[in-house]
Each structure stands twice: as C-alpha cells, then as structure tokens.
Amino acid sequence: MQATLIIENANQVVTPKRSSFEFSRTESMGELVIYENGAVAVGGEEILAVGPTQTVLAQVEISSTTQRIDARGKTVTPGLVDPHTHPVFFGTRENEFEMRVLGRSYQEIARAGGGIRSSVRSLRQASHAELLAAVLPRMQTFLENGTTTIEAKSGYGLSPEDEIKSLEVIREVNQRQPVDLVPTFLGAHEIPDEFRNDRSGYIRQILEIMLPRVADQHLAEFCDIFCEEGVYSPEEARLILTAAKKLGLRPKIHANQLAPGGGAKIASEVGAISAEHLDYVSTEDIQALFTAGVVPVLLPSAVFYLNLTHFAPARAMIEAGLPVALSTDYNPGTSFTESMPMAMTLACIQLHLTPAEALIATTLNAAMAINRGHLIGSLESGKLADLVVWNMPNYRHLAYHFGVGLAETVIKRGKMVYKKSPLLI
Ligand code: NIG
Ligand code: FE
Secondary structure (H helix, E strand, O other), X not given: OEOOEEEEEEEEEEEEOOOOOOOOOOOOOOOEEEEEEEEEEEEOOEXXXXXXXXXXXXXXXXXXXXXXXXXXXXXXXXXXXEEEEOOOOOOOOHHHHHHHHOOOOHHHHHHOOOOHHHHHHHHHHOOHHHHHHHHOOHHHHHHHOOEEEEEEEOOOOOOHHHHHHHHHHHHHHHHHOOOEEEEEEEEEOOOOHHHOOOHXXXXXXXXXXXXXXXXXXXXXXXXXXXXXXXXXOHHHHHHHHHHHHHOOOEEEEEEOOOOOOOHHHHHHHHXXXXXXXXXXXXXXXXXXXXXXXXXXXXXXXXXXXXXXXXXXXXXXXXXXXXXXXXXXXOEXXXXXXXXXXXXXXXXXXXXOOOHHHHHHHOOHHXXXXXXXXXXXXXXXXXXXXXXXXXXXXXXXXXXXXXXXXOEEEEEEOOEEEEEOOOOOO
16 A cells, blocks of 8 residues: 555544444443554545554555655644534624624624624625635635534525525535535525515425525535524424425534524434534433434534523533534624634533543534545544644643644645644744
8 A cells, every 4th residue: 555645653643433423322422542653644535544653654655755744742633524614605794793792682683684684685796706706715714723624504695596606606615625515505594685574485485496406406415494483493494304305405404502492303303414503402302313313513602602601411412322513603693713623622611521522523423414424534544534733742732722723734635735834933
C-alpha cells in the first residue's frame, strides 16, 4: 500500500471506537480509541492505516513523493462533521443581535417581521451568482475550525424559484471547494410574507411544486421542517415529511426547540433520520426517539446565543441509549458560528457531556445524523481521509481551551486544504 500522505509522531491520534452505529442502551455513546505517539497513513482519498507510529510505518510503503507531516506534541482527530447548518443566506442580522442584547426576544423580533422572514426578503433579491459569491467564502471558516463536512439547508427562499436557487448554490459550492455539503430542503422554515393569510396555500405550493422539483432534480437528500408553536404544527410536519419521504427525501425535523410540542413524536412516527434542537423533550419523547432509531442533534450554541437557559436533557438521552450528535446550527439569526469546538465547550458545560462524548458527538454520531457514518466520522482504513491536526496535546483541549482556533492542518479527502500560518516574527 503506497502512502500519499502520512501524519506521524502525534501526541495523540484519537477516534471513536465503533465504526458503525447502533442504538444500544448500554453503549450508546461508545468510546474513544487513543494512540499515543500515533500516526495516520493515507492513500489517495482514503485512510490506509491508523495506530502507533512505528506500527503504521511498518504497514505502508513510503516513497519520496509521500507527503509527511510531523505532528509532534499535537492531536489528530477525524474531520468534524456539522450535521445542521443554514449557510445559504444573503446579508446578516447584526441589528437583531443588538436588539436582543437590549432585551427584545427572538420571537418578538420575528413577530415584527424580523427573523427568518427578514433573511428571506434579502435572499430573494440576490441573483444566483451573488448568492454563490456570498456562500462560497463561508466554507473557509468551517475548514479553519476543523469542520470537513456539513449538512446545508435551504430555507431562506420560501418560493419555488428561491428555494431551487438556494439548493443549486449548495450544489455549486459543493463542487467548488473542499468542504462536503449534504443538501437538505427546508421550504417549511417559515410561512413567507405573501402567504401570511393563506398558510394552506403555501403548504400546497411545497407539496405540489417544490418537493416534486427538488426530488426530480436530485437537489436534496433530506427534507426538514421547523415544527414549533407559531411556525409549523405537528400535523403539518407529518403531512410534509410523509410526502417528502414518498419522493425519496429522508425526513429531518426542527423539533421542541422553544417549547414542548409534538415534533419529537412526529420524528419517530415518520422515521426521521434525526430530530434537531430537542431542548424541551419529555421522557416519553426520548423513548419514542430510541424505539424509532432517530439520532438527536443538539444545538447548545443556539440556546446560548438566544440567551435562554433551557438546554436539552442530553444525559437523559444518553442514559436512554440515544447516540447524541452536536451541531452549530450556523445561521445569521440564532447561532452565528461555524465553530464545532465552541459547540463542544457548551455541550460539556451546559449538557454535561464529557469531552470524549463531545468528540464522538461531533464526529461519528454527527456523520450518522446525515447518513455518512459509513464514510466519515472515525479514523479507520477505508474511510475518507478527513483529518485535523490540532495544536493541542490531547483531545480534551478541544472543549477545554475554548473560543480560539486550534486547528493547525486540515486534510480533506487526503489533500491538505488548510494550514495555519506561523507567527511572523
Ligand atoms: O435553527 N429554528 C429555526 N431556524 C433557525 C433560525 C434561523 C434564523 O433565525 O434565521 C434555527 O435556529
Ligand atoms: Fe436550525
């Protein structure tokens, strides 16, 4: 086996142990494997070998063309996976941030025409080329923070043309830079202004025009809906997600974010791959998610950023056997961050995950939430060579040393795509 790249002498090479995911009451979060003085060998786009440096060096052929990275004193993990982002927006909403700082609530601002609907008005004014130019550089920030794959939702278009435009931009961004984007159709993110008095008219448009087009043009893998009081009801979620499923789009759902509701149960009923937010779930909801095999995707940075105090009951989920995943919820309103390490810090402090659980939740479990667990999320031969060399002595620093950029080198599909530049002194 000819190695094209080898990362060697790392203080730690760390990976989730389990290669595939099972719902299990005893071992839902799995555990980490840690190689001290570790190495990862890569051949083309794939991982060839992982283990102690001497073992890996003995397993692969190294030639003069093999790129060698010395990771002495550093830590290597799988590339982080962000399973819930809203990156296709045009213009930002720092005005709302300031209003919230001064005491207005997210819902108040939304009722007054701000929030998602304000982003919708902006995006509709952008051409495909303008939107592409806005979204493309955002991927650099994900990479700089160690994220190599994201799930990317539409949802700021809310008309057939603007939703298709958003999904086409996701497709093009995917082709033009290294971060992999997994597309989700979120036409049911809000009711747009022009349908405020005719919500069933908008839902009809989703069912009869948008979903068939999205499916026909293979523009999305998943269909999501914002199921929350004042947005979409559980019944509407059932209707839209069932129709999406018939067309081959796997359901996802924003559920139980701001108040208790029926969203988590609908996720179980329609066989969603994941249910997201889940800040207000009951013991029964957790049981239903377990029985139906739904991955919970938790977004503590949205709770933090909205200055709320009610965080998802993550420990109860783990105890019930659910494989908890974490995400940034990257969007211009409720969580304007691309940083998964930030989500890990918040998960440790507010959700009481251990740093090990937080790493599993941002790698393998996050990959499972977007149906990529067979390809990414752990370091194993045959998986894609998506790797991060972090400037830290052990994996715990990812959550412990917060709010700074620790990623030093990022490898995507076997190629170095980001390298932090050294201090110019
Ligand atoms: O996940 N919850 C729904 N959607 C986003 C908010 C998007 C926005 O405010 O622009 C979220 O938090
Ligand atoms: Fe979201």
